[in-house]
Amino acid sequence: MFSFLIRRSRGLLLAAATASVVSGICGVLLVSRINAALAVDNSTATMAWIFAGLAVAVMLSRTLSSVLFERLGQHALAELRRYISSRVIAADFRRLEILGGPKVQSALSEHSTNVAQFFVSMPAILTNSVIVIGCMVYMAILSWQIFLAAVAMIGLGSVGYHLAHLRAIRHLSVASREQDRLFSHFRSLVEGAKELRLHAGKRRAFSEDLLGRSVEAVRRSRSLGMSIFVASASWGNFLVYAFIGLVLFVLVGDVPERNRVMTGFVLVFLYMVIPLEALLLNIPRANLARVAAARIEEITRDIPGADADDKPDSSRLPAELGSLEIRGVTHRYYHEQSDEVFELGPLDLEFRPGEVTFLVGGNGSGKTTLAKLLVGLYAPESGELVLDGKPIDDINRDRYRQIFSAVFSDFHLFERLLDLEGGDLDERGNRLLRRLHLQHKVQVCDGAFTTQALSQGQRKRLALVAAYLEDRPFLVFDEWAADQDPVFKDVFYRELLPELKAEGKAVLVISHDDRYFHLGDRLLKLEHGQLSVAEKSVSCESPNPETGGQASVGSVG
Numbered sequence: 001m002f003s004f005l006i007r008r009s010r011g012l013l014l015a016a017a018t019a020s021v022v023s024g025i026c027g028v029l030l031v032s033r034i035n036a037a038l039a040v041d042n043s044t045a046t047m048a049w050i051f052a053g054l055a056v057a058v059m060l061s062r063t064l065s066s067v068l069f070e071r072l073g074q075h076a077l078a079e080l081r082r083y084i085s086s087r088v089i090a091a092d093f094r095r096l097e098i099l100g101g102p103k104v105q106s107a108l109s110e111h112s113t114n115v116a117q118f119f120v121s122m123p124a125i126l127t128n129s130v131i132v133i134g135c136m137v138y139m140a141i142l143s144w145q146i147f148l149a150a151v152a153m154i155g156l157g158s159v160g161y162h163l164a165h166l167r168a169i170r171h172l173s174v175a176s177r178e179q180d181r182l183f184s185h186f187r188s189l190v191e192g193a194k195e196l197r198l199h200a201g202k203r204r205a206f207s208e209d210l211l212g213r214s215v216e217a218v219r220r221s222r223s224l225g226m227s228i229f230v231a232s233a234s235w236g237n238f239l240v241y242a243f244i245g246l247v248l249f250v251l252v253g254d255v256p257e258r259n260r261v262m263t264g265f266v267l268v269f270l271y272m273v274i275p276l277e278a279l280l281l282n283i284p285r286a287n288l289a290r291v292a293a294a295r296i297e298e299i300t301r302d303i304p305g306a307d308a309d310d311k312p313d314s315s316r317l318p319a320e321l322g323s324l325e326i327r328g329v330t331h332r333y334y335h336e337q338s339d340e341v342f343e344l345g346p347l348d349l350e351f352r353p354g355e356v357t358f359l360v361g362g363n364g365s366g367k368t369t370l371a372k373l374l375v376g377l378y379a380p381e382s383g384e385l386v387l388d389g390k391p392i393d394d395i396n397r398d399r400y401r402q403i404f405s406a407v408f409s410d411f412h413l414f415e416r417l418l419d420l421e422g423g424d425l426d427e428r429g430n431r432l433l434r435r436l437h438l439q440h441k442v443q444v445c446d447g448a449f450t451t452q453a454l455s456q457g458q459r460k461r462l463a464l465v466a467a468y469l470e471d472r473p474f475l476v477f478d479e480w481a482a483d484q485d486p487v488f489k490d491v492f493y494r495e496l497l498p499e500l501k502a503e504g505k506a507v508l509v510i511s512h513d514d515r516y517f518h519l520g521d522r523l524l525k526l527e528h529g530q531l532s533v534a535e536k537s538v539s540c541e542s543p544n545p546e547t548g549g550q551a552s553v554g555s556v557g
Ligand SMILES: Nc1ncnc2c1ncn2[C@@H]1O[C@H](COP(=O)(O)OP(=O)(O)OP(=O)(O)O)[C@@H](O)[C@H]1O
Pocket: 097, 333, 334, 342, 361, 362, 363, 364, 365, 366, 367, 368, 369, 370
C-alpha cells in the first residue's frame, strides 16, 4: 500500500524528504556551532553569520518539508479513496455483498485518514532521525568510547521498543477490525432511526449492547495499543536520561579534555532529548498507519476485480435483443450460522424480445436471485447464459449486463440521470413524470431530478423513469408495483408493460399481483429455488386477447 502511494508521488516525496533531511542536518550543525561558540572566549562575526544562516535554513527547510508532507498526506488520502472506490466499482458483485458496506466505508474514511497521517508524521520522523543520528556522529567525534556506550544503550532501548511494538500492533489490529463493525452500527443509527425511536427497550439494547460495546472495544484496544507505544517512548526517554547520567557521572571522567567533552555532551543531549521524544511519539502514528494500510489491503483483497470494463463501448452494445438462454444455471448461498445452503436451479429458460414474463413465488423462493443471475450480477456457479448464441463469461459479462435496465426492490436513485444525454432528455423525462402523475412534485432539470424527497412509492416511480430513459432491450422489475396505489398499478401493468412489449423489449416482472398475470406472455413460478410452470391467473379479469389466456411458457426447467 505504501509502496503504491510512494510510487504515485515519488517526486514530491523525494523533495519533502530532502527538505526534512536538510532541516535535520542544519539543526545538528547549529548545535555544533553553539558548542564551538561556547568553547572560544570571543565569538567572531563569521560565527554569528554562520549561526544565523543555519537558523534560517532550519526554519525554511522545516517549513518546506512540513508543507510538502501535508500536501503528500492529502494527496495520499485522495489517491487511496480513488483506489478503493475503483476497486469497489470493479468488484465482483457477490463478493461485495459478502464484504458489506460498513467495511468499505471504514476503509474509505478512517483507515484512509490514518494512512494519510503517516505522511503528516513523516517530517517529524525524518528530521528528528537525522538530528538524532547527527548528534550521535557528533558524539563519536567528541569521544568514541562514549559513542560506543550510546550505541549499546540504543540497542537495549530498541529491543524493548520493538517487543512493545509487536504487542501494540496486535491491539491496534483488533481495534481496526472492531471499527469495521462500529461502522455498521453507525449505519443502523441513521437507517434504523424510526425503529429506535418507537421502541425504548430496543434503543437501550442497541446503544448499550451493540453500539456502546463496539465503541468501547475500539477505545479499549486502541488506547491499549497507543499506551504501549507511549510507554515504550517513555522507556526510550528514560534510557536517554540514564545515558546522560552514565556519561556525566561515570564515563566522562576517563576521557581526555574532560571539560570540553562534557560541555559538548550536555549540549548535544539537551538538544537531542526533544527530537528523540518527538521521534518516539511519531513512530506510533506511523505504525497506526501501517495497521490501517494492512486493513485496506485486506479489504480490497476480499473484493477482487471482476469483469467490469471502465468504458463499455456503447457502440458495441446490442441495441436489440436476439435470444437469451439460461442453460442449467445454478447459484448457492451458504449460511454459516445455520450451516444451511440455499440452492437455486438448475434453471433452463429462454427470453425473447417483445415478451413479458411474470415471475412469482413465495418469499425466499429465489426470485431476486434469479433476476441477479439473469442480469449478470452473479456469475452462474454452473451452467451458462447464452446471448444470441454466444456464451457469457468473465470477459464479456460486463458488456452483457449493459443490455439490462433493472429496478430492484432495494433500488438506488442517483442524484443525476447518469450517462444519459440528448438535448431532449429533460423533455422526455418530464413527459414520463407527467404520465406517472409526478409533474407537480418533481421535474427533470439539466439531467437531474429536482428532488428526491418523496414517498417510497413515488421514488420508485422515479426509478422507473430512469430505467425507461435508458432505453435498453431488457427490463427487469423486482416487485416494482408492490408499493404503488391501484391507479399506478394499473398504469404500470396496462399501459407501460404493453408499451414496452410493443417496442420489442423483453421484460421480466417479479410480482405478486395475480390479477394482472393474464397480461403477460408467460408465468413462471419459483418454489424453493426450483422453477415450475404456473397456470396464468384469470381471476378478476377477462382473458388477454393477445394470448387467448394461455401461458406461453418458454423452456421451463
Ligand atoms: N445476500 C444473500 N446472502 C445470503 N443468502 C441470501 C442472500 N440473498 C438471499 N439469500 C437467500 O436466498 C434465498 C432466496 O432469496 P431471494 O431474495 O432470491 O428470494 P425472493 O424470492 O426474491 O424473496 P422475496 O419475495 O422475499 O423478495 C433466501 O431464502 C435467502 O435465504
